[in-house]
Amino acid sequence: MGTGVIELENISYSYGGGELLSDVSLQLQPGSFHFLTGPSGAGKTTLLKLCYGALLPTAGRMMAFGEDIARMNRDQMALLRRRIGVVHQDCRFLDHMTLAENVALPLMVSGRAENGTQDNLTELLGWVGLGSRLEAHPPELSGGERQRAALARAVILSPDVVLADEPTGNVDWEMSQRLLHLLIELNRMGKTVLIATHDLSLIRAAKSQVQARVLRIAQRRVQLAGANL
Amino acid sequence: MSKGNIRNLLRRDTRADRVVPPTGFTAQLTLFVSGAMAFLAVFALALSLASGRLADRWASELAGAATLRINAPAEQRAAQTEAALSVLRQTPGVASARALTGEEQAALLSPWFGPDLPLDALPIPQLIEIIEGEPGLDATGLRLRLGAEVPGAVLDDHTRWREPLVDAAMSLRRLGWISILLIGGATAAMITLAANASLAANAQIIEVLRQVGARDRFIAGAFVRRFTFRALFGAAVGTLLGMSGVLLLPEASDAGGFLTGLGFQGIGWILPALIPILGAGVAFLATWSAAQRKLKELS
Numbered sequence: 001m002g003t004g005v006i007e008l009e010n011i012s013y014s015y016g017g018g019e020l021l022s023d024v025s026l027q028l029q030p031g032s033f034h035f036l037t038g039p040s041g042a043g044k045t046t047l048l049k050l051c052y053g054a055l056l057p058t059a060g061r062m063m064a065f066g067e068d069i070a071r072m073n074r075d076q077m078a079l080l081r082r083r084i085g086v087v088h089q090d091c092r093f094l095d096h097m098t099l100a101e102n103v104a105l106p107l108m109v110s111g112r113a114e115n116g117t118q119d120n121l122t123e124l125l126g127w128v129g130l131g132s133r134l135e136a137h138p139p140e141l142s143g144g145e146r147q148r149a150a151l152a153r154a155v156i157l158s159p160d161v162v163l164a165d166e167p168t169g170n171v172d173w174e175m176s177q178r179l180l181h182l183l184i185e186l187n188r189m190g191k192t193v194l195i196a197t198h199d200l201s202l203i204r205a206a207k208s209q210v211q212a213r214v215l216r217i218a219q220r221r222v223q224l225a226g227a228n229l
Numbered sequence: 230m231s232k233g234n235i236r237n238l239l240r241r242d243t244r245a246d247r248v249v250p251p252t253g254f255t256a257q258l259t260l261f262v263s264g265a266m267a268f269l270a271v272f273a274l275a276l277s278l279a280s281g282r283l284a285d286r287w288a289s290e291l292a293g294a295a296t297l298r299i300n301a302p303a304e305q306r307a308a309q310t311e312a313a314l315s316v317l318r319q320t321p322g323v324a325s326a327r328a329l330t331g332e333e334q335a336a337l338l339s340p341w342f343g344p345d346l347p348l349d350a351l352p353i354p355q356l357i358e359i360i361e362g363e364p365g366l367d368a369t370g371l372r373l374r375l376g377a378e379v380p381g382a383v384l385d386d387h388t389r390w391r392e393p394l395v396d397a398a399m400s401l402r403r404l405g406w407i408s409i410l411l412i413g414g415a416t417a418a419m420i421t422l423a424a425n426a427s428l429a430a431n432a433q434i435i436e437v438l439r440q441v442g443a444r445d446r447f448i449a450g451a452f453v454r455r456f457t458f459r460a461l462f463g464a465a466v467g468t469l470l471g472m473s474g475v476l477l478l479p480e481a482s483d484a485g486g487f488l489t490g491l492g493f494q495g496i497g498w499i500l501p502a503l504i505p506i507l508g509a510g511v512a513f514l515a516t517w518s519a520a521q522r523k524l525k526e527l528s
Contacts, residue, residue: 075445078439096247
């Protein structure tokens with residue numbers, strides 16, 4: 001195995017008798033920027049879930065920060081997830097809590113929610129353009145606001161890796177550019193970024209701003225996409 | 230689980246507690262069950278303690294006494310009574326012996342025949358009360374001697390009816406404790422059901438918490454605290470209501486017999502205070518084990 005923060009070695013994943021991914025190998029180097037593309041149902045979300053341990057491969061080896069995920073207990077898995085920020089397409093918030101509380105959730109569960117963090121939280125929400133929505137509840141937010149809040153929650157612990165699953169799936173072009181810009185900014189801060197998307201225009205827009213590798217899932221395998229997207 | 234872990238789990242953390250939505254039927258169920266069970270536990274405890282006292286009292290009062298009955302024709306009764314008293318005075322293990330007066334015998338019979346009983350007109354045997362002393366009464370030897378010297382004397386050392394009474398009181402005490410155990414078990418079962426329902430209803434929240442890096446201890450702790458403090462509050466209210474009910478029970482009296490005096494006495498009033506603590510303990514264990522099972526299942 002190499003020096004990647006996340007490394008997949010001949011990974012296969014089957015579900016319900018069918019193989020979704022077959023013999024996939026992939027390395028995410030520190031500070032790299034990747035897009036993962038492919039048609040709906042190709043296995044993009046599955047691959048992302050394998051990367052943060054929500055699913056375990058049926059064959060092959062999956063390493064995160066040099067540790068074999070299959071050998072991790074539930075406590076070690078929790079610690080791993082503090083190093084990998086995830087932005088889901090459906091965002092997944094706790095609706096009875098305010099936006100500020102939702103974004104601060106990773107701080108709370110990791111025991112780092114001291115009084116001084118309020119300023120950082122306000123600053124972070126300001127960075128994603130939600131500084132005035134601290135006390136709003138998730139159902140009151142628009143699709144774009146939810147995506148930005150999910151991004152803020154994913155990065156509040158300053159993780160080494162940010163995984164985003166169709167982060168622009170429910171937002172308009174302008175908002176998708178804004179989200180892309182935030183993800184590129186994170187990459188410039190040294191974070192490894194992997195974005196799963198079927199939106200090729202987003203990838204084209206990103207290529208002019210960041211050096212990104214584009215991976216394509218096709219026929220259960222991951223390939224490096226060519227220049228012709 | 231170490232003491233430190235239990236302390237950490239129960240330490241209130243208002244922010245962490247907010248991750249579990251505060252409403253839902255499990256909240257009312259836990260409050261109601263722990264309150265009702267604590268109310269019943271107070272009465273079971275009162276019954277058990279009172280039965281224990283009754284058994285002890287009957288055992289000690291009746292064990293140290295015996296009764297001698299002189300069944301003789303009226304013209305011989307006084308002579309045989311005197312002869313029996315004379316035998317008793319010389320018998321080792323008899324601390325004192327005295328013939329009951331006519332008034333005392335009438336008082337014994339008044340519950341059945343009323344207060345104006347004409348004792349002289351009835352063939353009532355003379356009763357002699359014997360108080361035992363050291364080294365204890367040899368009932369067999371005394372019977373043999375009385376048989377020879379006082380033919381109309383019948384010795385009753387109370388064994389025949391003391392033992393069933395004490396057994397009955399002890400059985401009541403056992404039933405009281407069994408009831409308390411059953412109440413504890415039923416509380417644990419109900420709270421486990423409520424906790425399982427709450428964990429299942431909040432499976433999505435658990436998934437989000439795990440996704441942002443929450444350890445199982447954090448997630449279980451939020452549920453355990455919620456259920457433990459609810460059970461503590463419900464049990465405290467139930468205990469207070471139960472103790473108020475016990476306070477309103479009639480005081481112990483001779484007329485009421487063993488049906489009165491079922492409340493607490495002296496230090497016994499402190500024992501019900503343990504019920505909310507035990508209820509909270511039961512809720513803690515039930516929720517902790519339900520949470521561990523559910524979290525493993527959701528992994």
